[in-house]
Amino acid sequence: MNKILLHICCGPCSTVAIERLKGxxxxxxxxYNPNIYPEEEYELRLENAKKVCEMNNVPFILPTYEQEKWEKTVKGYEDAEEGGERCKRCITMRLRETAERAKNEGFNFFGTTITVGPKKPSEKIAIYGAKIEEKIGIPFYHCDLKKKGGIQRSIDLSKEFGLYRQNYCGCRYSLSRCQI
Ligand code: SF4
Incomplete structure (x- = not known):
């Protein structure tokens, strides 16, 4: 069976992603989510993502939480709208790290759970993934996890497993907008 290194953004998104891909x-x-702010939130999402992997017997890899590197990546685009240049840089950074690790460790593909997110158009993620695929030299496994009721399925599975579901995307900028 081919192996995929799956970038996991949070527990809820990973439920439906793992359910659909594991066969x-x-x-x-x-x-790899250095975008998540504050650190307590990072720890909470980490704990829930790990729980989903453990329940599914999926190995879980935890790289360093590189907050400063992330801040540099989005510098100058702090005020951009969600879905704009800041998000492009943020998602590309996380996917690139996943691709590099996947290539170095002999995976056949790299992918992400991000396409479950209602505000994350899969067409954009596919473009980011394709560019990284070309640059790093490992295929991006594109899968629109929102399709066939993916969002609702992730909500249902999260309730069933008692997972924490966040109400903002992750970075400090999405948090401040969510509190307004
Ligand atoms: S809103 Fe989400 S995708 Fe966009 S920069 Fe913030 S954490 Fe990244």
Missing amino acids: SLEIAGFF
């Missing part, structure tokens, strides 16, 4: 791919989870 055809051998999955390892990769929690």
Whole structure:
């Protein structure tokens, strides 16, 4: 079976992603999310993502929480709208790290759970993934996890497993907007 290194953004999104991919791919989870703010929130999402992987017997890889590197990546675009240039840089950074790790460790594909997110158009993620695929030299496994009721399925599974579901995307900028 082909192996995928799956970038996991949070527990809820990973529920439906793992459910849909595990029949055809051998999955390892990769929690690279230096965008998440504050650190307590990072720890909470990490704990929930790990729980989902453990329940599914999926190996879980935890790289360093590189907050400063993330801040530099989005510098100058702090005020951009959600879905704009800041998000492009943020998602590309996380996918690139996943692709590099996947290539170095002999995976066949890299992918992400981000397409479950209602505000994350899968067409954009596909473009980011394709660019990284070309640059790093490992195929991006594009899958629109919102399709066929993916969002609702992730909500249902999260309730069933008692997972924490956040109400903002992750960075300090999305948090401040959510509190307005
Ligand atoms: S809103 Fe989400 S995708 Fe956009 S920069 Fe913030 S954490 Fe990243």
